[in-house]
Amino acid sequence: MEMPRRALGQLECWLCLGMVLATLSGGAGDAAEALHARAGIRAQEAGGHIRALADDAFEGREAGRRGGQAAGRYVADALAPLELEPAGDEGSLFQTFASRQGTLRNVLALLPGRDPAVRNEVVVVGAHYDHVGYGNARNSFGPFGFVHNGADDNASGVAGLIEIAEALVGLPQPPRRSVLLAFWDGEEQGLLGSKQFLKDPPTALEYRRIVFAINLDMIGRLRDNTLSVYGTRSAVGLEEMVIRLNGPQAQTPLQLVFNWKVEPDSDHYTFLQAGIPTLMFHTGLHDDYHRPSDDAHRVNLSGLEPVARLTFDTVLQVADAEEACPAFRPACRAESNATKSQLQARAVLPADSPGRWGIGIRVDLANPTAPLVVAIRPGSPADRGGLKRNDRILEIAGVPISDQNDLMRKLAAVEPATSVEVLVARRGRLFVLVWTDRHQPT
Numbered sequence: 221m222e223m224p225r226r227a228l229g230q231l232e233c234w235l236c237l238g239m240v241l242a243t244l245s246g247g248a249g250d251a252a253e254a255l256h257a258r259a260g261i262r263a264q265e266a267g268g269h270i271r272a273l274a275d276d277a278f279e280g281r282e283a284g285r286r287g288g289q290a291a292g293r294y295v296a297d298a299l300a301p302l303e304l305e306p307a308g309d310e311g312s313l314f315q316t317f318a319s320r321q322g323t324l325r326n327v328l329a330l331l332p333g334r335d336p337a338v339r340n341e342v343v344v345v346g347a348h349y350d351h352v353g354y355g356n357a358r359n360s361f362g363p364f365g366f367v368h369n370g371a372d373d374n375a376s377g378v379a380g381l382i383e384i385a386e387a388l389v390g391l392p393q394p395p396r397r398s399v400l401l402a403f404w405d406g407e408e409q410g411l412l413g414s415k416q417f418l419k420d421p422p423t424a425l426e427y428r429r430i431v432f433a434i435n436l437d438m439i440g441r442l443r444d445n446t447l448s449v450y451g452t453r454s455a456v457g458l459e460e461m462v463i464r465l466n467g468p469q470a471q472t473p474l475q476l477v478f479n480w481k482v483e484p485d486s487d488h489y490t491f492l493q494a495g496i497p498t499l500m501f502h503t504g505l506h507d508d509y510h511r512p513s514d515d516a517h518r519v520n521l522s523g524l525e526p527v528a529r530l531t532f533d534t535v536l537q538v539a540d541a542e543e544a545c546p547a548f549r550p551a552c553r554a555e556s557n558a559t560k561s562q563l564q565a566r567a568v569l570p571a572d573s574p575g576r577w578g579i580g581i582r583v584d585l586a587n588p589t590a591p592l593v594v595a596i597r598p599g600s601p602a603d604r605g606g607l608k609r610n611d612r613i614l615e616i617a618g619v620p621i622s623d624q625n626d627l628m629r630k631l632a633a634v635e636p637a638t639s640v641e642v643l644v645a646r647r648g649r650l651f652v653l654v655w656t657d658r659h660q661p662t
């Protein structure tokens with residue numbers, strides 16, 4: 221169900237606030253060892269996997285066919301040397317199941333968590349390795365009958381995930397929670413692999429519970445440094461979590477577009493349907509999508525690297541968190557990009573609004589600690605300080621805000637005729653603004 225416009229209006233709140241665009245904020249640095257492991261995620265190595273999987277020899281990796289079977293073997297061979305527990309059938313890496321197309325196989329490997337208190341909780345990171353073979357009228361934009369190599373879709377996600385698996389194994393100690401690396405088969409035929417996995421979980425999951433999932437599908441065509449992130453509405457605070465992970469410590473912060481669409485177009489949907497908080501990273505569609513021309517040389521390898529590293533950071537953040545994993549937020553299923561437009565709709569501050577700083581914010585129920593700016597009074601301290609509509613406010617004077625009232629209290633507490641630093645997120649990146657209150661107390 222869509223959030224009605226009126227309900228949103230009731231949440232609006234006018235604040236009086238002012239800026240100068242300053243430096244990027246310094247987020248909490250990753251532990252040195254995690255940084256080192258993450259540095260092992262390399263574009264070049266991912267490129268090797270993409271070139272291999274998108275070679276004509278795999279005949280487009282169609283699930284249940286010779287090429288699909290060979291691709292599953294390739295992935296298993298890449299995982300075999302790593303210190304991971306096979307999580308498929310009978311101690312193998314393969315979870316095998318039958319479909320109309322033949323025998324399909326997920327490739328599953330587990331990194332057991334280190335903390336006995338939460339190691340039964342599992343973070344699933346997945347990418348589908350199948351593609352559409354030679355293409356037909358149902359699954360291809362043509363021309364049909366030629367090998368569809370699926371370099372972006374989804375050799376890119378598979379390559380990123382293999383790199384992430386190596387980085388996880390390279391950590392000096394595993395995260396507190398368990399991490400399951402899942403390479404899905406049959407995605408192109410209707411999310412068959414991920415559905416089978418949840419319907420009939422492998423024995424490795426017998427005494428474990430999936431608390432979070434991440435899906436990588438098509439991460440090989442980063443353009444304008446812009447990454448689409450799906451699913452952040454599936455738990456409270458996920459958008460802010462991803463934004464903070466994308467901070468200056470990320471080395472190559474990306475522009476993030478948060479997409480509110482929940483559609484059965486990739487394996488993240490399976491987990492959302494099951495009520496599990498889930499993110500998907502995706503670099504967007506293109507003219508080669510589901511065509512024979514989705515080839516390895518067209519993949520943006522240097523763009524894949526920061527996406528895979530952000531995924532690694534996200535896995536670590538969730539799997540290693542001291543606090544409990546965030547609960548699923550069912551409202552996400554009813555939200556769409558139209559709901560987002562409603563939330564972001566411009567508001568007008570009355571000319572005589574008494575606000576000292578000159579901002580209007582609107583609470584976002586999925587991100588209560590990051591209110592959205594929907595109005596800025598011209599000439600106000602916020603306006604002069606460079607605040608933009610649709611910025612999210614995260615911190616005042618270096619202190620995270622806990623909710624809208626807390627934001628108001630913190631701004632009211634700023635000494636008259638002084639400046640205050642305000643941390644905002646804009647297109648998924650962090651900026652410190654300086655708002656200067658010019659009014660002298662009377």
Ligand SMILES: [Zn+2]
Nearest residue numbers: 373374408510
């Ligand atoms: Zn596809």
